[in-house]
Amino acid sequence: MTYLRPLAVTLLLLGACSQADTPETATIETAPQTAPADQPVETAAEQSESEILNAWFERRFDEDAMDRPEFLARLGRKDRNEEWNDETKEAWLERMDRTRSDLAFLTEEVDVSALDEDAALSHNLYVRNAETLLEGARWYNHGYPFNQMFGTHSGIPTFLLNQHRIDSEADARAYVARLTRIPAKLDAVTERSKESFGMGISPPKFVYAHVIRDVDNILTGAPFEAGGDLNLILEDFRSKVDALDLPDEVQEELFSDAIDAMDEHVGPAYERLKAELQRQQAEAGTDDGVWKLPDGGDYYAYRLRLMTTTDLSADEIHDIGLREVDRIHGEMRDIMQAVDFDGDLDAFFEFMRTDPQFYYPTTDEGKDRYLREATALIDTMDERLDEVFLRRPEAALEVRPVEAFRERSAGKAFYNAPAADGSRPGYYYANLYDMNSMPIYQMEALAYHEGVPGHHMQIAISQELDNVPTFRKYGRYTPYSEGWGLYSEYLPKEMGFYEDPYSDFGRLAMELWRAARLVVDTGLHHKKWTREDAIDYLKENTPNPEGDIIKAIERYIVMPGQATAYMIGKLKILELREKARSEMADDFDIREFHDVVLTSGPVPLDVLEQRVDAYIENGL
Numbered sequence: 001m002t003y004l005r006p007l008a009v010t011l012l013l014l015g016a017c018s019q020a021d022t023p024e025t026a027t028i029e030t031a032p033q034t035a036p037a038d039q040p041v042e043t044a045a046e047q048s049e050s051e052i053l054n055a056w057f058e059r060r061f062d063e064d065a066m067d068r069p070e071f072l073a074r075l076g077r078k079d080r081n082e083e084w085n086d087e088t089k090e091a092w093l094e095r096m097d098r099t100r101s102d103l104a105f106l107t108e109e110v111d112v113s114a115l116d117e118d119a120a121l122s123h124n125l126y127v128r129n130a131e132t133l134l135e136g137a138r139w140y141n142h143g144y145p146f147n148q149m150f151g152t153h154s155g156i157p158t159f160l161l162n163q164h165r166i167d168s169e170a171d172a173r174a175y176v177a178r179l180t181r182i183p184a185k186l187d188a189v190t191e192r193s194k195e196s197f198g199m200g201i202s203p204p205k206f207v208y209a210h211v212i213r214d215v216d217n218i219l220t221g222a223p224f225e226a227g228g229d230l231n232l233i234l235e236d237f238r239s240k241v242d243a244l245d246l247p248d249e250v251q252e253e254l255f256s257d258a259i260d261a262m263d264e265h266v267g268p269a270y271e272r273l274k275a276e277l278q279r280q281q282a283e284a285g286t287d288d289g290v291w292k293l294p295d296g297g298d299y300y301a302y303r304l305r306l307m308t309t310t311d312l313s314a315d316e317i318h319d320i321g322l323r324e325v326d327r328i329h330g331e332m333r334d335i336m337q338a339v340d341f342d343g344d345l346d347a348f349f350e351f352m353r354t355d356p357q358f359y360y361p362t363t364d365e366g367k368d369r370y371l372r373e374a375t376a377l378i379d380t381m382d383e384r385l386d387e388v389f390l391r392r393p394e395a396a397l398e399v400r401p402v403e404a405f406r407e408r409s410a411g412k413a414f415y416n417a418p419a420a421d422g423s424r425p426g427y428y429y430a431n432l433y434d435m436n437s438m439p440i441y442q443m444e445a446l447a448y449h450e451g452v453p454g455h456h457m458q459i460a461i462s463q464e465l466d467n468v469p470t471f472r473k474y475g476r477y478t479p480y481s482e483g484w485g486l487y488s489e490y491l492p493k494e495m496g497f498y499e500d501p502y503s504d505f506g507r508l509a510m511e512l513w514r515a516a517r518l519v520v521d522t523g524l525h526h527k528k529w530t531r532e533d534a535i536d537y538l539k540e541n542t543p544n545p546e547g548d549i550i551k552a553i554e555r556y557i558v559m560p561g562q563a564t565a566y567m568i569g570k571l572k573i574l575e576l577r578e579k580a581r582s583e584m585a586d587d588f589d590i591r592e593f594h595d596v597v598l599t600s601g602p603v604p605l606d607v608l609e610q611r612v613d614a615y616i617e618n619g620l
Helices: 007-013 049-066 069-074 089-108 117-139 152-162 169-180 182-198 205-218 232-242 248-283 296-308 314-338 345-354 364-382 440-450 455-464 478-494 501-525 531-541 546-558 562-587 590-598 605-618
Strands: 397-401 413-416 426-430
Touching: 049 069, 049 117, 089 117, 117 296, 117 605, 152 182, 152 205, 152 232, 169 182, 169 232, 169 248, 182 248, 205 248, 205 546, 232 248, 296 314, 296 478, 296 501, 296 562, 314 345, 314 501, 314 562, 345 501, 364 397, 364 426, 364 440, 413 440, 413 455, 426 440, 426 455, 440 455, 440 478, 440 501, 455 478, 455 590, 478 501, 478 562, 478 605, 501 531, 501 546, 501 562, 531 546, 546 562, 562 590, 562 605, 590 605
Parallel strands: 397 426
Antiparallel strands: 413 426
16 A cells, blocks of 8 residues: 655655555654854855755755644654644645745756765755656646545544554644544545546546445444444544553543544544545546546656656556566466476466465454564564675564554555654554455565565665755655565575475566556556456466455556556666676675665666666775
């Protein structure tokens, strides 16, 4: 399920991640805008152009962060702790104006020739991100603000449960205040959805049932239903308040206030959203790709540029996918021979889908076993990181199941970043709703992708960098981050992991999944495939179970282009690694190569190539 450029740039470019994508927390200390009275203020004349620019980056990051209360919480900060992000169109237009102002300053007033190498890179990234955001302004209404993968409806409880810390009575009162202000946030996004629908922009009809089900899940339990368990938000609030050392009467008052907020504010806002979703559902069409939208072809081309940071066309990406599918099928046939399987590849796929030896039961015991073993795999890999890396993340990592309220809709696995102050670890979320969608043979590769050396390693190290402007620490370039995740599935193979051939098949199955994504994403959104066409392609070419396939295709439909980032990014990282190995010969050190990739913070693929070329020429 999920996700910075400058903060405002990234949040708008990614929509309201995610999960995924989006991406996501760390406590920061930004440069003060004014020096204390007892300290001399260094004048501009005494500062280099790079120092002046870096100070500007820090001020702008903090200004953007202060404009986003939810991001402040993800940073571990409690400024504006009772507020939500302003989701109105007016607020968005103001952020766009600031982006234009930023771009004018950077292109007209900064002497790029006077910048040092790292400041020049920061300048380049900030400018490119601003330009991308301004280009994307044309598509303000084209995203689907409510869908089964992410959206404000599910983002609100997810934020409260995972991001709003309650360490004091004041934090608890801020939580209640946030409950009373949910209508302003949710209604604004509902209005945007209504506006888009009026322009002929909406997800296909099947999406609405998923979102309405999620809304119903959020509205279950007390105080919305008599008797039974507490609503998930109230349960979270009570458990956090119970952990405080507060007088009983204060706890009772807080809990009563929270109940009133749920009854008077939260419930009615979600009911209004549900009514609007039901209205749209009755009129929604069944076409799946974004080609159906106004200027849909241009929109998809923009999404591909955004999600791959390349100029590859939809047809070129489609063809890359077909070639990679053929290659991986060949490697899978080698494994078939290694395990003495009698039959063709289709029969082997069916065997891997259905044989019970490859699945734990969908029981508490089966789920607990999966979590324990995934954790053990990460711990084992962690012991060997020094063989291939010069640095490792300081932040801890925890494997946990996806919460019940969103597990039916969420993706099979995703990662949430830690707080850099250590107050919260990184989370690898495994979706254990249906254990038949979480085969044991994929557990190893999935743990490497989401944990170490994958997302946790890359994102935590990025947040912990001390030599780059803060906006770069929280960068989100999807082909970089997801390309690294897919590369991180492959790297352990070279280190001697995947000793079980079925586990190695699982690695290939996940790589095949990313190759097939290139085919079905471009098929859906460019070649006008139907949902059923795309499902059939994955059924015929991958070993994944049908439920997994359906959920994936429905994800690609509402997140156009995002699925193409993984394989495009991984292929580029491997290409650059082999280029460095070939040209540097005995001087090549894979630990240094990984340091080059990880220590700039996330970057577009062409910038990554420039960094690797500089490493080849000059070394670390």
